[in-house]
Amino acid sequence: MSSAADPSPRAHGVGGTTEELRRSNLARILGLVHRRGELSRAELTRLTGLNRSTIGNITSELRDLGLVTESMPESGVSSRAGRPSPIVAASGDVAAIAVNPEVDAIHVGLVTLGGRVSRRVRIETSAAPSSADVVELARAAIAGLLALQPTPLRIVGVGLAVPGLVRTADGQVRSADHLGWVDEPLTEMMAEATGYRTVAANAAQLGMRAESVFGAGRGVDDLVYLIGGASGIGGGVVTGGQLLTGAEGYAAEFGHTFVASDGVACTCGSTGCFEAEVTQGALLDSVGLGASEVDALAGRLRESTDPAVLDLVRRDRELVRIALRNAVNLFNPAMVIVGGFLAALYADDAIADLAADSIAASRESLAVAPALLGPDQLMVGAAELVFSELLLDPAAILGV
Incomplete structure (x- = not known):
């Protein structure tokens, strides 16, 4: 691979190739420290295949732009012999x-x-x-x-x-x-x-995007994401590493998956929609919590012995399974991530059974996990x- 510091024909070609390569390298290094956290110059050299001199030039320029910081590792942190490699981190400013x-x-x-x-x-x-x-x-x-x-x-x-x-x-x-x-x-x-x-x-x-970059879906190229909140249920799909958006950006409206033939009216004008049948408000009300106390919902649901609460949770779980069965059968993901109040319906060991109704071949290597970023998603x-x-x-x- 050529770099801005390498005297290659590509680096000195017409059309501003050297400048394009410089910008590409700046983006590449900034993206790595943004998504992976602090990395030493030596680690950046290994990850990119660029030479040490080029890495030094790029990180120095990013530092001058105010996009990264560089610091020496604490004494005794590096196990490598010789001069310690500076640590590069995304700027907190x-x-x-x-x-x-x-x-x-x-x-x-x-x-x-x-x-x-x-x-x-x-x-x-x-x-x-x-x-x-x-x-x-x-x-x-x-x-x-x-x-x-x-x-x-x-x-x-x-x-x-x-x-x-x-x-x-x-x-x-x-x-x-x-x-x-x-x-x-x-x-x-x-x-x-x-x-x-x-x-x-x-x-x-956007919640799925966050989980894909920093959370449970990091490194997963085929992913289905479901999240429940005060304003309903939504989701997203990544297939082959690409976000499925649809013609205008409206794809993967999982909240309007049909889950109940005898269902209630939905705000979209239809009936039996997932988000009309399974709501955060009903779950909060069932255990006496207010809208601002949603972080306590999972614990309250696990602790409750009230038959009405248990019946509501049982029904909601069944409807989640229907929605998820449709998603897994349609998209054959490697992972399903469940976030928001939907995750509160499950203990960590129970959430893995969510896809049990899907086609057997589609769930052979499927992982089902709660979102990791919580309210930060x-x-x-x-x-x-x-x-x-x-x-x-x-x-x-x-x-x-």
Whole structure:
């Protein structure tokens, strides 16, 4: 492989190949430290196949751009003989703002490079917020979070994790049934209110993105993801390492999988939909918890001996199995990840049996696991959407 420091014909070809290679190497190294955590220059050399001199030049440039930090390992940490190799880590001063509106609250957080949620706030609402409510409350929360920072952050942009259908082309929210939204220009409104570049996508797909990069799905090329929240049930599919989006970005609406022939009406206008039959609100009510106490739901459900609670859990589990059977039979994933309140229905040892009704051959090597990132999933996923452009071409987004 040629590098910017290698005197090869490719490196000196026409059309700015040297510059293209430099930008590609910057993206490659930044992506590694962002997704894998801190790495020594020696490890980066081994992982990329680039020579030590090239790695040194790239990490120095990324450091000068303020995207990574370099430090010497603590005494005694390195087992290698000779001069210790500097440790490269994603900068904690570069951050994205994540916003996730739900029917009962708006979640706002700061997420730094490396997928770390540094601060977050939940703003409870008495009713489903309008798009204008979301923009105004988020704008105020962002100002408050940034004011608490001991040192200024370089904000790359705002990522919106929306519980609804978001058009890929322009971030228009086509519909968010639980919020009562139709054709809301939320992305444009947020950008105008905050002054930051703003991008948006379906919340569940962003949760899956976070789990794929930093969580249970890391390194898995064929994946189905299901998540339940206050605004319903969503999900996503990765097949052959590529996110399944559909023509406009609306694919994998698992919340509207048909699971009950005698089911109740859904906000989409149909009946028997997964998210109409299995709800976070009903489970919270069954064990006497409020909307803000969802983190305690799994423990309460496990401890309960109330026959009504046990019946509800039993029925919900059966409907989850129906939805999952359809997903596994359709997509033949290597892994299924279950997050949000859906994971609260299962103890870790029981969740593995979720796909027992699927085609035998499709589940022979299937792993079923709870999401690892917990409540951070949507924050991290929204930030990944923001960081994607920076990671693709660090120099370009910073204008150098």
